[in-house]
Amino acid sequence: MSEHDWLAARFEENRDHLRAVAYRILGSAPEAEDAVQEAWIRLSRSDADSIDNLGGWLTTVVGRICLDMLRWRRGRPEQPVGDHSPVLADTDVPDPELEAVQADSVGLALLVVLETLTPAERLAFVLHDLFAVPFEDIAPIIGKSPASARQLASRARRRVQGTPEPLDADALRQKEIVTAFLAASRGGDFEALLEILDPDVVFRTDEAVRERGALAMVRGATAVAETFSGRAQAARLTLIDGLPGAVWSHRGEPQVVFNFTITNNRITSITLLGNPDYLQTVDLVPLET
Known part of the structure; x- marks a missing residue:
């Protein structure tokens, strides 16, 4: 097996997880697929031998890609929500695996709430609360300190639960x-x-x-x-x-x-x-x- 084939096989082992991460952050099946594909492109161009934890590395990369996509989406208010969010669109998600993702702990109602969060809040909440990514790993993705990442996730959690964050x-x-x-x-x-x-x-x-x-x-x-x-x-x-x-x-x-x-x-x-x-x-x- 060539090095490229070995790397591709390792990536495929992580694909379902990465698609779930991307879908939960973006709320869009097509955008999730785009994020995962971009992660593969970045992996194929990187020095894989220097990566100690491939799964963690890929999750971080997908997180960064999704954050960029959320910020780009936020900067294009003229784009209808239905174009990027099957939650509010009329069409169903065709992929059975993504349908399963919709049916689990995220749920359609939660995805609707996630649409109201800022990109950094959404990323911090999803990665930490749904995938147990440490705040130390989330912080570099959003360009903030671990304490700030924790605060963002806490704020998002309160909004998801419908309880406003108290001010000191x-x-x-x-x-x-x-x-x-x-x-x-x-x-x-x-x-x-x-x-x-x-x-x-x-x-x-x-x-x-x-x-x-x-x-x-x-x-x-x-x-x-x-x-x-x-x-x-x-x-x-x-x-x-x-x-x-x-x-x-x-x-x-x-x-x-x-x-x-x-x-x-x-x-x-x-x-x-x-x-x-x-x-x-x-x-x-x-x-x-």
Whole structure:
């Protein structure tokens, strides 16, 4: 048996597992097959002799591929859900093995809920809770620390179970301050803005936001209050990577993220971020006011 044939045989031993992983992450039979095929291409181009745990390596690779596919899908809001999710499509999954996957612990109802998660939440939850992949292995895939991966999986688990993740005391206080800031901004309440802003507050924007006409930097409570007074009408309270902030969206897609830094109950910095790469990776969870 040639080395290529041996590698292909080892890959086939893992194919069913990889298809199950990909399907549970993507919720789409065709996309799952594409992810598995891409994993084979990457394996065939790699130094297989340097891989100690082929099954773990392939699971990680499929996870990365699926994450990229979810982020690409998220960036194409015009694509109908039925095109990528048999859960909400009119057609049945033709493959008996994938039908079995649908019928087991994932279930159609769970797949529908998974559609509401961010890509990183979905990946962390599926890999850890359904396939027992350690957070230490999940973290490099999503570009975060193991602790952050654990938090993402926990957040996803709560949303799947229908129980919102509780905010700690600091996050609750930040939520109150951001809520007050948004209300004062929308209402044009200049004095209320001054009360919320630190005297030395700094407002910054990235290049993508500046291209929309925003200033690069504004310093001082008075200047920042003037900048925001009567504005932020469409910004909505959102949990941003675990901390309360705000997001402006267009047709359901995030366009600008408002990050806040709060010290001693006053806002010390506001940063507006609209870089597309950042928007694809940041974890956003809508908050109720």
